[in-house]
Amino acid sequence: MARTPRNTLSAELIVRTALELMEAKGTEQFSLRGVAAELGVGPMALYTYFRNKDELYDAVRDHLMGLLPDVPRDVPWPDQVRAVCGSLRVLMLQHPCLAQLLASRPLAGHETARVAEGLLGVLRSAGFDPETAARTHTTLFTYVLGAVTWEIQMAAERRDPEAWRRLRTTMESLSAREFPTVVELAPELARTTGGDEQFDYGLDLLLAGLRTPS
Amino acid sequence: MARTPRNTLSAELIVRTALELMEAKGTEQFSLRGVAAELGVGPMALYTYFRNKDELYDAVRDHLMGLLPDVPRDVPWPDQVRAVCGSLRVLMLQHPCLAQLLASRPLAGHETARVAEGLLGVLRSAGFDPETAARTHTTLFTYVLGAVTWEIQMAAERRDPEAWRRLRTTMESLSAREFPTVVELAPELARTTGGDEQFDYGLDLLLAGLRTPS
DNA sequence: CGCCGTACTATACACTGTACGTTAGGAGCA
DNA sequence: TGCTCCTAACGTACAGTGTATAGTACGGCG
Structure with missing residues (x-):
């Protein structure tokens, strides 16, 4: 049967x-x-x-990382970095659970290593020494993690009318005497939270700080 | 009775x-x-x-944010930024739950606004226009969030002998042919994960990209 | 005194991850 | 063909979760 x-x-x-x-x-x-x-x-x-729920989480994370494309060749290295970080961001936005999976479990697994290999290779080829390449890799990765986590969080907030209304009212209840700058910049803060421009702004700050060695 | x-x-x-x-x-x-x-x-x-568990989380988050010191005065603005980000990092390391609370709930509450006021005030006083100040604020905040989240994660991994051993063995099982750079840089990656130096490295990259306007 | 709102209790429900022990389908071999 | 073994999937059970609902007793007010 x-x-x-x-x-x-x-x-x-x-x-x-x-x-x-x-x-x-x-x-x-x-x-x-x-x-x-x-x-x-x-x-x-x-x-x-x-063996348990965490192992399933690991497998899901690695499966998602496998969807990332390879690093594009034949473009300057800063554009390669932008491509890697950008496609990771897009993947995280398409699969919001990935942000939580990356934040709560270590980087391990075959596909995850593949992605690290790509970014590290770019940095080494650009001429960075091993230590700087490793530091820069971690910096870029953690920036993307934080920025997209926040972006997802704010997008979810905007989608939930109840939460959004609560956020607006607490914002408006802030005393302009106690928090003048927050109140003054409230429109900018709301407008610049999330989106391609915000992400690229921070990424460009990081890239501007990087100087090709010698 | x-x-x-x-x-x-x-x-x-x-x-x-x-x-x-x-x-x-x-x-x-x-x-x-x-x-x-x-x-x-x-x-x-x-x-x-x-009203529910989430509201308690919000209260705990705001309570923790209240522990942050005010922005130091009479130092150059980049050092003020370093102080704000640094003390947020220290607080997150002392209270690891704060990282998760910040990543999974919106920024709302009196103490949270106080912290935002401090950083935004520094940036405005330094001469940044409203939009740039808001973007920079978000960039700095999300960098700290990602960097410290990762730092906490890796520290926890190191503390758990079982997880640490598993991470090392999967690292070592990676084919040097398939992932040459990861294998080559494994010592640097392990050494540069977390710590003051790594955090300051990324923060300095961001600050180096910032130029005082006019 | 009597009343009422508020702070707390008791009970209950639907749900979670997973430890333990059981069963049945297919593969390999006599 | 028939037997055995392995293992994939089952069923049951447990300790724990957040929270809805209803009940109870205390303190302050008229």
Whole structure:
């Protein structure tokens, strides 16, 4: 009979389903039981492929990192850096769960190493010494992580009418005497939060600080 | 009798207890029921002061932001920026839960506004126009958020022997043919992850990109 | 005194991750 | 063909979560 058919599951299928659910219902609402139900399977079936929830998270993160394109060749190295950081940002915006996965688990896995290899290769080829290349790699990565995390956060806030209204009213309740600059710059702060321009502004600051060695 | 004494609770007491538990047992293990138990009170008692868990998170975040010192005066503005970012970093390292609180909830609240006022004031006084000041503020904030989030993450990884061993072995299992640069720079990557130097390196890159207007 | 609002309790529900023990399908071999 | 073993998936169970709902007792007010 068709009950308990073997080999209907696989690590890849579980990862894809998990990713779907994370994007559909948000990382907070995501649960192993939800994945199992979606697959028409008992909750414990997943433990054949992953030792626990964190291991599934790792697999999802690495799967997402695998979607990043390779570094473009035949353009100046600053544009290569911009391409790497930009495509990571786009991927994080398309899959908001990636931001949380990157922030709460170490960088490990094959695809993650591939991405690091790309950026580190660019920096080494540009002439940076090993230590500077490593430092710059970490700086760029953490900048993207923070900037896009914040961007996602603010976008979510804007989407939720309740939260957005609350944010506006608390903003407006701030005393102009106590916080003159915040009140004065409120429009700019609201306008410049998120978006390509804000991201590029910070990235260009970093690149402007970098000088090609000798 | 002493049962059900009134007014033993207060929002402030709950926030302080919540903060203690978050630091003692980690943000993941933190629970409302744990706070209630610590206070010797039923779980629902907290709902008199906070509508839900997220509101308590907000209160804890604002409480922590209140610990930040004011911006030092009578030093050049780049040093003022360094001071603001540096003390935010120190606070996040002392209270790791702050990183997660900042990453997952909007900036709202009195103390949070105070901090924003400080940094924005520095930038405006330095002569930046409103839009540039706002963009720079966001850039600096998100850099600190990403950099310290990553620093905390890696420090936690190092502390957990199991995770650290796993990270090292997966690192070593990477093919030197497929990922030559990662393998070559592994020592530098391990050494430059976290620490004052790494943080200052990125912050100085940003400051170097900033030019005092006119 | 009597009343009421407020601070707290008790109970309950739906849900989580996962430890443990069981069962059944297919592969390999006699 | 029949037997055995391995393992994928199952079912049950447990300790824990946030919070909705309803109830209770205290303190201050008329």
